Amino acid sequence: MTLARPGVRIVPIHGKTPRIHDSAFVSPGCTLIGDIEIGADSSIWYNCVLRADVFTIRIGERTNVQDGSILHCDPPRPGDPDGSPLVIGDDVLIGHMAMVHGCTIHDRGFVGLGAIAMNKAVIGSDAMLAAGAMLTENKVMGERELWAGRPAKKLRDLDDAAVMGMRAGVMHYTQNAKDHAAAISDAP
Template identity: 80%
Template sequence: MTAARPGVTIVPIHGKTPKIHDSAFVAPGCVIIGAVEIGADSSIWYNCVLRADVSRIVIGERTNIQDGSVVHCDPERPGSPDGSPCIIGDDVLVGHMAMVHGCTIEDRGFVGLGAIAMNNSVIGSDAMLAAGAMLTENKVMEPRQLWAGRPAKFLRDLPEPAIAGMRIGVAHYTENAKHHGAAIAAIDLSD
């Protein structure tokens, strides 16, 4: 399930080794550490860091974590006996340079460019955290909501065209990952 991938650093730590589905695309420059699971047809784009050294990161199917994003988690601590794992569902879009930390993103959730989602926050299904927004600890976005700002606040419910657009984005990234995988396979990254 986790074969060597050209240009990708995969680091086992504390007895935990990343598990990456064979159909997932992980771009060169990525660092995947510890208790990370990446599901079928998901894509982790150039120069992302997924570090599950103190808890776990689970990424569902057909989800994309775009270029330069950081995904991390937190260990157990007083008041948080289970810690703050990062659980990301199926068909999720995480925009470039996002920071996703110890939160839950439900199926078909969306995190905009440069947005931050903090410990124990929840992005509901078909919900969108706007570009540059910061969802603070323990905040819960209900399904189909748009939140924006720093700190992020509810703006409005998302209309059907916006939700359809997010689904088109998921399909685009799933297909584009196949093209990038083939292009990378055709070059020699050992230099």
């Protein structure tokens, strides 16, 4: 499931090694550490760090994590026996330079450029966390909601056009990842 990937640093720790589906694209310059699973046709873009040294990171299918994003989690501990794994569903868009930490992003969720999602926060299906927003601990976004601000608050429900725009973004990144993988393999 994990293939050697040129320019990608894959670091096993505590007996756990990242598992990357053969069809997933991981860009050169990325670092993946520990108990990570990345699903089919997902993409991790240039200079991302995914660090699952203390708990788990799970990424579904056709999800993209864009350039410079940081993903982490928190372990179980006294008072918090469940810990804060990072669980990301299918067809999720995570914008450039996002910080996603110990939260849950349901299928087709969206995290905007430079946004932050913290421990135990939940982004619902077809929901959008706006660029630069900060979703604080334990906040729950419902399906098809747009949240913005620091701290993030609900602005409105998303209409069909916004939801379809996010789905088009998923299709774009799935194809673009294939194009980049081919370009990298052809590069001198």
